[in-house]
Amino acid sequence: MKTVTEIRPIKWDPRRKRLILLDQTLLPGEEVFREYQDPAEVAAAIRDLVVRGAPAIGCAAAFGVVLAALGCAGEQPLHSEACIRGAMAEFRATRPTAVNLFWAIRRMEGLLAACPDPDKIPMILETEAIKIYEEDLAACRSIGDHGAGLVPEGARVLTHCNAGGLATAGYGTALGVIRSAHRQGKIRMVWVDETRPVFQGARLTAWELLREAIPATLITDSTAGSLIASGKVDFIVVGADRIASNGDVANKIGTYPLSVLADRHGVPFVVAAPLSTFDPGIASGEEIPLETRDPGEVTGFKGVTWAPEGMPALNVAFDVTPASLVSAIATEKGILKPPYPAAIASLLR
Amino acid sequence: MKTVTEIRPIKWDPRRKRLILLDQTLLPGEEVFREYQDPAEVAAAIRDLVVRGAPAIGCAAAFGVVLAALGCAGEQPLHSEACIRGAMAEFRATRPTAVNLFWAIRRMEGLLAACPDPDKIPMILETEAIKIYEEDLAACRSIGDHGAGLVPEGARVLTHCNAGGLATAGYGTALGVIRSAHRQGKIRMVWVDETRPVFQGARLTAWELLREAIPATLITDSTAGSLIASGKVDFIVVGADRIASNGDVANKIGTYPLSVLADRHGVPFVVAAPLSTFDPGIASGEEIPLETRDPGEVTGFKGVTWAPEGMPALNVAFDVTPASLVSAIATEKGILKPPYPAAIASLLR
Numbered sequence: 001m002k003t004v005t006e007i008r009p010i011k012w013d014p015r016r017k018r019l020i021l022l023d024q025t026l027l028p029g030e031e032v033f034r035e036y037q038d039p040a041e042v043a044a045a046i047r048d049l050v051v052r053g054a055p056a057i058g059c060a061a062a063f064g065v066v067l068a069a070l071g072c073a074g075e076q077p078l079h080s081e082a083c084i085r086g087a088m089a090e091f092r093a094t095r096p097t098a099v100n101l102f103w104a105i106r107r108m109e110g111l112l113a114a115c116p117d118p119d120k121i122p123m124i125l126e127t128e129a130i131k132i133y134e135e136d137l138a139a140c141r142s143i144g145d146h147g148a149g150l151v152p153e154g155a156r157v158l159t160h161c162n163a164g165g166l167a168t169a170g171y172g173t174a175l176g177v178i179r180s181a182h183r184q185g186k187i188r189m190v191w192v193d194e195t196r197p198v199f200q201g202a203r204l205t206a207w208e209l210l211r212e213a214i215p216a217t218l219i220t221d222s223t224a225g226s227l228i229a230s231g232k233v234d235f236i237v238v239g240a241d242r243i244a245s246n247g248d249v250a251n252k253i254g255t256y257p258l259s260v261l262a263d264r265h266g267v268p269f270v271v272a273a274p275l276s277t278f279d280p281g282i283a284s285g286e287e288i289p290l291e292t293r294d295p296g297e298v299t300g301f302k303g304v305t306w307a308p309e310g311m312p313a314l315n316v317a318f319d320v321t322p323a324s325l326v327s328a329i330a331t332e333k334g335i336l337k338p339p340y341p342a343a344i345a346s347l348l349r
Numbered sequence: 350m351k352t353v354t355e356i357r358p359i360k361w362d363p364r365r366k367r368l369i370l371l372d373q374t375l376l377p378g379e380e381v382f383r384e385y386q387d388p389a390e391v392a393a394a395i396r397d398l399v400v401r402g403a404p405a406i407g408c409a410a411a412f413g414v415v416l417a418a419l420g421c422a423g424e425q426p427l428h429s430e431a432c433i434r435g436a437m438a439e440f441r442a443t444r445p446t447a448v449n450l451f452w453a454i455r456r457m458e459g460l461l462a463a464c465p466d467p468d469k470i471p472m473i474l475e476t477e478a479i480k481i482y483e484e485d486l487a488a489c490r491s492i493g494d495h496g497a498g499l500v501p502e503g504a505r506v507l508t509h510c511n512a513g514g515l516a517t518a519g520y521g522t523a524l525g526v527i528r529s530a531h532r533q534g535k536i537r538m539v540w541v542d543e544t545r546p547v548f549q550g551a552r553l554t555a556w557e558l559l560r561e562a563i564p565a566t567l568i569t570d571s572t573a574g575s576l577i578a579s580g581k582v583d584f585i586v587v588g589a590d591r592i593a594s595n596g597d598v599a600n601k602i603g604t605y606p607l608s609v610l611a612d613r614h615g616v617p618f619v620v621a622a623p624l625s626t627f628d629p630g631i632a633s634g635e636e637i638p639l640e641t642r643d644p645g646e647v648t649g650f651k652g653v654t655w656a657p658e659g660m661p662a663l664n665v666a667f668d669v670t671p672a673s674l675v676s677a678i679a680t681e682k683g684i685l686k687p688p689y690p691a692a693i694a695s696l697l698r
Contacts, residue, residue, distance in 0.1 A: 028657035194647065196545060196569040199655040202648065206660045218647055218662040220545040221571040222603025226668035229605060254571025256578060257606050260613055298543065298567055299551070304653045306548045308377035311555045313567040319575035 004212050007165030009051060010059050012130060017070055019063040021051045024166055028207040039068040039087045046094040046101075049198065053167020054241045054277055055136050058100030061091040062129035065108045069122040077118040084112060084121070096289040097250055097318045099242040099279045104132055136169040139274040139332035144176030147237065147272050147330030151181040155234040158191040158224055161252035162204035163239025163272065173272040174237040175208060177330060182214045190216040191233060193224055195252060197297040197315060221254050228261045236262050237330075240273040247323030247340025248285030253316055259325035271321075272330040280348050285320035293317050353561050356514030358400060359408050361479060366419055368412040370400045373515055377556040388417040388436045395443040395450075398547065402516020403590045403626055404485050407449030410440040411478035414457045418471040426467040433461060433470070445638040446599055446667045448591040448628045453481055485518040488623040488681035493525030496586065496621050496679030500530040504583040507540040507573055510601035511553035512588025512621065522588040522621040524557060526679060531563050539565040540582060542573055544601060546646040546664060570603050577610045585611050586679075589622040596672030596689025597634030602665055608674035620670075621679040629697050634669035642666050 011020040011033070019036040025048065026032050034050065036042045042064035045051055051060045068087030072080045088105050095101060111128055115121050151157065157178055164175035171179060181187050190209055195201035202218055209216040219227070227233050236258055242250040249255070249271050262269035282288065295313035299305055307313065329336040329343075336343040360369040360382070368385040374397065375381050383399065385391045391413035394400055400409045417436030421429045437454050444450060460477055464470050500506065506527055513524035520528060530536050539558055544550035551567055558565040568576070576582050585607055591599040598604070598620050611618035631637065644662035648654055656662065678685040678692075685692040 028655075194545070194655075196543070196571060202656045202660075207657045210657050210660055216661070218644075218656055218660050220602065220647055220664075221569070222545060222606055223663065223665060223668075225606030225609065226602065226665065229668075253569065253575065257571055257574030257610060260574065261606060261609055264609055295567075298569055301650075301655065302653050304651050305378075306543075306650065307551045307567055308556045308559050311551075311559055311567050312565070314572065315569075316572060316575065319572075319578075 006170055007208060008170050009056055009166045010063070010133065010169060012063055012133065019060065019067060021045055021060065022166070023050050024052060024204060025049055027203050037067060039064045039071065040090065042067060043090045043094050046091070053162060054098035054100040054239065055168040055173065055274055056166070057095060057098050058104035058276055059133045059136055059169050061101050062104040062108055062132045064091055065105065066122065066126045066129045069125045073122055080118055080121070081112065095291055097241045097291045100276045103276045107132060133169045136274060137171065140168050140171035140173060140176045142332035143173050143272050143274060143330050144171060144180035146334055147177030147270060148180035148184055148186070150268065150270055150328060150330065150335065151177065151186050151235050153186050154188045155181065155186055156189040156191065156232055157181070157187060157235045157237060158193065158227070158233045159205060159236070160193040160201065160238050160255055160258055161195045162200040164205055164208045166204050166208065167239060173239040173274065175205065177237045177270070177272050178214065187214060190214060191224065191227060192216050192218045193221045193254065194218055195254065196221055199301070200252070224258055225261050228265050228267055233267055235268050235270070237270045237272055240271050240277050241318055242288050243271070243273060243278045243329065244282045244284050244288065245280050245341060245344055246284045247326060247329070247338070247344060249321045249326060250285060250288040250290065250318050251321065253319050256319040256321045259321040263325050268327040269325060270328045270330060271326055274332055275348065278344060278348055285322065288320060290319070291317045355519055356557060357519050358405055358515045359412070359482065359518060361412055361482065368409065368416060370394055370409065371515070372399050373401060373553060374398055376552050386416060388413045388420065389439065391416060392439045392443050395440070401549070402511060403447035403449045403588065404517040404522065404623055405515070406444060406447050407453035407625055408482045408485055408518050410450050411453040411457055411481045413440055414454065415471065415475045415478045418474045422471055429467055429470070430461065444640055446590045446640045449625045452625045456481060482518045485623060486520065489517050489520035489522060489525045491681035492522050492621050492623060492679050493520060493529035495684055496526030496619060497529035497533055497535070499617065499619055499677060499679065499684065500526065500535050500584050502535050503537045504530065504535055505538040505540065505581055506530070506536060506584045506586060507542065507576070507582045508554060508585070509542040509550065509587050509604055509607055510544045511549040513554055513557045515553050515557065516588060522623065523586045524554065526586045526619070526621050527563065536563060539563060540573065540576060541565050541567045542570045542603065543567060544603065545570055548650070549601070573607055574610050577614050577616055582616055584617050584619070586619045586621055589620050589626050590667055591637050592620070592622060592627045592678065593631045593633050593637065594629050594690060594693055595633045596675060596678070596687070596693060598670045598675060599634060599637040599639065599667050600670065602668050605668040605670045608670040612674050617676040618674060619677045619679060620675055623681055624697065627693060627697055634671065637669060639668070640666045
């Protein structure tokens with residue numbers, strides 16, 4: 001049935017102990033896989049968006065910690081642990097918003113602290129990273145299947161940014177929902193928000209949908225408003241970078257306005273995310289740190305500059321959608337509905 | 350007091366009978382003025398956005414008709430009139446949404462029909478085109494001064510697209526309001542929506558504000574939502590391409606979502622436009638034709654392409670904001686407030 005290879009943006013070579021990342025900064029023009037042995041280079045790859053998307057960042061950081069453990073292995077036990085913890089700190093400093101990064105490192109850290117035999121640390125961490133990766137892949141399929149149940153027949157679905165195979169171990173969260181719904185014959189059209197400033201929609205989501213022949217049309221982010229108002233959008237699904245315990249959702253800048261428009265026009269607004277995206281440690285979205293990035297991402301792209309020289313620009317990469325505007329959250333354990341505080345507490349218990 | 354030359358995107362050389370346009374497709378990188386003698390080339394310049402902005406299109410088309418009249422002058426009287434009317438039809442076919450174009454041509458057409466002496470037609474039309482131009486310049490100053498009265502002290506003002514000196518004979522409509530408010534010391538910050546797909550905000554509004562040292566920060570269009578939600582926007586002012594007799598406003602795509610966000614968060618949403626932008630011939634925004642442009646404007650910019658080859662894109666250039674979301678309309682005759690049908694009828698009487 002399948003004619004297209006599934007997307008795998010992150011690969012681990014267990015024999016050569018190398019992390020292999022699909023360089024997403026070059027998509028859709030070039031498909032280049034890069035090999036990593038140096039954890040500092042993995043951290044740079046996360047910062048520079050070679051790998052991006054909350055779940056994918058978590059997986060990449062986990063394998064980055066494995067590379068650190070392998071590199072630190074020759075040292076004295078105490079030094080080795082400090083060396084690994086140093087790499088963990090470096091990963092934590094890469095991108096502040098997506099909680100999956102912190103969640104994955106915390107899992108690795110728990111094993112590191114509990115391991116009585118320093119020689120076994122690299123192997124134990126490698127096993128755990130592979131587990132994180134495989135769990136994410138399974139979670140995405142499950143999110144997709146659960147979420148697809150919410151999609152109406154003949155739906156014109158709008159999505160923002162890329163919460164696809166590229167943003168996860170594979171299959172995607174929001175695009176997982178779209179993939180599963182497409183297999184069920186429910187998708188009439190996917191409206192793809194281009195997602196300024198880095199064009200993850202135009203570059204990555206478009207690429208994923210096009211290669212699987214799922215009907216899709218690219219729009220500028222501000223076109224969504226009139227499409228929604230004119231009844232041409234039946235369902236909105238987005239991913240998430242962090243979900244607070246009250247259900248507030250941090251996601252790519254531009255998600256909040258979509259949720260307001262969906263609310264005004266009675267269109268379901270669904271968030272698709274694995275359990276690793278929930279942050280039980282924070283009460284609401286106000287506590288989520290929102291990453292500010294280089295203004296150069298706003299003033300131009302790949303060598304073309306549109307703004308006049310010297311023009312200041314603000315580049316906040318995320319916004320927060322209040323739980324009150326979220327119709328449902330699709331997770332690997334099923335669909336959450338309001339009131340979210342209770343639903344989320346019971347999910348994470 | 351003034352240290353910067355005011356922007357004049359349209360000039361008429363009365364001696365050599367040439368229209369001179371600042372090529373806005375090259376801004377902000379290059380300031381190139383192009384000379385036109387052939388009306389067909391003026392029509393192409395309007396289509397290709399060498400000159401853009403509703404009032405500016407009206408002025409440019411008026412001078413284009415003058416060039417047509419001069420070119421048609423050698424012909425037999427009846428042929429000459431048909432020749433001018435042919436050029437008028439060509440201008441009407443350039444861009445469907447901005448009503449100022451149709452308004453300006455109708456003014457010219459009225460004189461053409463009424464003129465008993467064919468030899469005098471070019472001179473009469475030239476006088477009228479200059480009048481349209483000078484009226485627009487005066488209207489913009491007046492709009493700016495009226496609108497500035499609505500701007501609060503220390504305002505952080507958000508604007509979309511370019512409704513500036515470049516979009517008019519000079520001074521601007523929405524930017525006229527900002528200029529006048531700035532002279533009154535009221536402007537703390539202008540948030541400039543970049544305005545995808547053609548970046549009129551990033552290229553043109555940024556350029557205008559930067560050269561006059563009005564404090565400004567460029568943002569992606571979808572950043573406006575969280576700025577508004579977090580209380581960092583005190584006032585929104587935009588231009589208009591056509592205003593229906595009930596007060597519905599067609600303007601650059603992305604205006605409608607801003608009006609929804611402004612409404613939700615209690616931020617004044619003001620439209621600035623001259624009388625020539627009102628269309629008494631239509632009852633509501635539903636009747637306004639919305640221009641669809643080349644998908645290539647969405648998939649890339651100036652030779653850089655971000656979408657994968659073969660990705661379909663939708664490029665609707667305008668959307669409609671219902672009158673119920675418009676706090677006020679600043680015109681050269683004063684400020685209109687709801688209920689708009691009565692206010693507009695009395696204005697145009």
